[in-house]
Amino acid sequence: MPATETKTEEPKTPAPGTGHQGQTFLVGDDVYIRAIEPGDSAYGQSWIRSILPRSTKRYEKWIKEEVAKAKRQATYIILRKTDDVAVGSITTRRWDPITQVTPWVDPLYGERGQRWLAQALGMAIPWLVDEQHRPIVTVLVAADQKAVSDQLNEIGAYETVRFREMLRAWGGRVDLVQFEYLNRHWVDRLGDPRQTPLERSGTGEPRPVPAPVTVDGEPPANAVKVGQRVYLRPIEKKDAAWIARWSRQETETFWDAGRWIYSTQGFAAHETDLQKKEPQTSVHFAVCLRENDELIGTMGLDGIDYVHGFAETGSAIARPEYRGGGYGSEAKHLLFDYAFNTLNLHALQSFVIFPNTRSAAALRKQGYKEAGRLHWDFASFGKFENFICFDLLASDWRQMPRADFPAVEKEFHP
Ligand SMILES: CC(C)(COP(=O)(O)OP(=O)(O)OC[C@H]1O[C@@H](n2cnc3c(N)ncnc32)[C@H](O)[C@@H]1OP(=O)(O)O)[C@@H](O)C(=O)NCCC(=O)NCCS
Structure with missing residues (x-):
């Protein structure tokens, strides 16, 4: 502090070019x-x-x-x-x-x-x-x-x-x-x-993209993208009570940092706020079964960057009995169709914690490529746990082999 100032006075604005003087650290050459x-x-x-x-x-x-x-x-x-x-x-x-x-x-x-x-x-x-x-x-x-x-x-x-x-x-x-x-x-x-070694499950093999579905008759109410077994529609307020209930019935602890409990009001308010934002940087969908319109999970894009054309994908099949049967992957290709053909995004990213080998297997199966690892991101069992990062370019997805129906790879009866 210059000698003319006392501690009770506001420091004077320094003359140009002298602002760093007296600062003892974070001062470089330029x-x-x-x-x-x-x-x-x-x-x-x-x-x-x-x-x-x-x-x-x-x-x-x-x-x-x-x-x-x-x-x-x-x-x-x-x-x-x-x-x-x-x-x-x-x-x-x-x-x-x-x-x-x-x-x-x-x-x-x-x-x-x-x-x-x-x-x-x-x-x-x-x-x-x-x-x-x-x-x-x-x-x-x-x-x-x-x-x-x-x-x-x-x-x-x-x-x-x-x-x-x-x-x-x-x-x-x-x-x-x-x-x-x-x-x-x-x-x-x-x-x-x-x-830290990375455990793997699944085949690690990308699969053909399910063929697009032509809807005979009326599409499911409010549907945005329709697949063979599932469709995507906007999340509605009424979905919140189901999501909250299923969160309390969760049986698996390995796919996130422990289980979460959602509140009906909290989930509804959060999703409503996301839909109100301008521009909307998160787009979340309800994943529903075509056979009976039942909601089985949610899926969407977060951190949408409209200038650079990328976003992060996230998915959660809320009911454990529907996991591992390809429903998540089928819905994901509908999300890719939305991201790449509707929003015209160029690239997607996804992050998975190391223990969630099923999600990593599903991403590989869907065509994502490993982009690297993020270390020490959250606490788990007395250590810090890591993430695998994935990316998928629109061009990767467009070049993937396309399946002929039936797109369902194996019989699956939840
Ligand atoms: C992640 C998720 C959306 C994937 O959808 P899905 O329909 O279950 O995925 P699929 O059935 O298409 O593929 C699952 C892959 O994991 C493997 N797998 C299935 N069950 C598994 C299990 N219990 N543990 C480890 N791997 C498993 C399968 O073999 C398959 O890989 P492969 O076909 O190459 O062999 C879904 O499992 C889910 O919602 N999980 C809980 C929430 C979650 O983890 N969200 C993602 C956070 S990053």
């Missing part, structure tokens, strides 16, 4: 990192990760209201040392044991900006892990951010997942790469998670 301050709204368009133009007033409000309220999330600004201009940001989201870092730099700075971002990450990640003792930090970067990837490799982070062609760039597509940085003290104690 950039430094600090928390957000009210005046940073002036450069909001530069450092806030948004492709939409917003006014300074809007950014001011965002800083005051949303940033202040954010839980388990922090945004740090990357500033240029020479003039204290905010050029980018690093956002951290924490769900123990993982801390996810989202880096951003104003694309207008081109290669210079990438170097600044690399420098900032080279300081921030070791600070979060080695000083703040987070067990693991993950960072997602586009594969063409070479300066950033080089810097991540240099500090000891490593590429762990590569989602093919997930991002649109310059009229083409680039891969989305996930890096991890492990805390060596946790590795000493728990072992290197990269050595």
